[in-house]
Amino acid sequence: MKKIDVCLSPEMVHLHKTEGKVVVVIDILRATSCMTTALANGIASITAVATLDECLALGKEGCLTAAERDGKKVEGFDFGNSPFSYQDPALKGKSIVVTTTNGTQAIVKSAGAKEILVGSFLNFTSIVNYLRSQPNDVLMHCAGWKGKMNLEDTLFAGAVVDALKGDFSHDEDSVLTALNLFYTAKNDMMGFLLNSSHVRRLQGLGIIKDIEFCLTKDVYDVLPIMRDGKLVAQ
């Protein structure tokens, strides 16, 4: 049987083998929710980079730029990290280069995987169906917050493991942790997360609407996948 594992933070991904696996990068609030939204709304490709300098350099070559640090848009870039800013029809066909506090770092650290996807509640069933249909082991790679684990990414990982039971086996305590958190939270994720550090941080930034949207299941059926160093809709 195929195996599924959960890495709770990029700080621990070196302890998990990524070679030969499909890695699903998860940054629910909000990088991978934004990327899903952008590709579902017709953005042609997304390049994820670790640093602001790399982002600016690619911007000069004609990409739109998006940069977030500490939950806020960085001055001098075209976009921040709100999913709603990617629903503009004028962006259709454009290419974007993105750097965020956690999500893009996790993508960069997933290099070496057989395939890299980005997942969010917004495209939950697309992710689950793809993982079920393909032959490889899976690593759910939570972006966390500045190296530490967070609840919302772990909950999503648990939700995917739960949806795939019967198709995948698992044997790591991080998977049982994600599953148990999901079972505790699943009937009221917003209520559960209102206690979490990152949601409190984002509430302080006045973006509760973003959070509610990012917890909504199956708004889009897009599958964001890395091809030649760029995320595109499969």
Next chain:
Amino acid sequence: MKKIDVCLSPEMVHLHKTEGKVVVVIDILRATSCMTTALANGIASITAVATLDECLALGKEGCLTAAERDGKKVEGFDFGNSPFSYQDPALKGKSIVVTTTNGTQAIVKSAGAKEILVGSFLNFTSIVNYLRSQPNDVLMHCAGWKGKMNLEDTLFAGAVVDALKGDFSHDEDSVLTALNLFYTAKNDMMGFLLNSSHVRRLQGLGIIKDIEFCLTKDVYDVLPIMRDGKLVAQ
């Protein structure tokens, strides 16, 4: 109000400030349960070292030696990692040098803390009472398994945070994770842990009796604390 935090693995301890804090090192199965048992049974001091070579070197200076790797006693050392081996009255007053797969690494990585304790269910109330009575912030440092988090250490951290509510505040998602796991498991910890990776690993070694003992609350009222590089009973 004093703050309490949980570090889920030594691999992440550099993300948590240890300076000025009391750090409680947790390796329930079985290093810190053994250390608690040893000190409660009259062992004078325990030196925790990271490597087998350091352990052998101190052994030549007259200490008894204990070494565990992958759950098993290492050949050529006096003891392995079973708490029952430390209940021998003949050991009273002796000094021991110990190296284990996870627990002693976590102790070594806690250097820099204001105080270092080791905790286990066996001395649960002693740990809780001490943390409540002293003025410093606390970090519960889970030893995990080879860098990854594990359920049993996280459960203990959650149990301590729960017992200290009202005395300590917290704001990290790792603390909420530990608390939620504890609430899920608290009425049947053995049943909960039978699914965990490390318990399955230890069951394979035929030491279910050790596991049951290590999950027993308040067998001892000893407080193991680091003084001049050695763990002693306060």
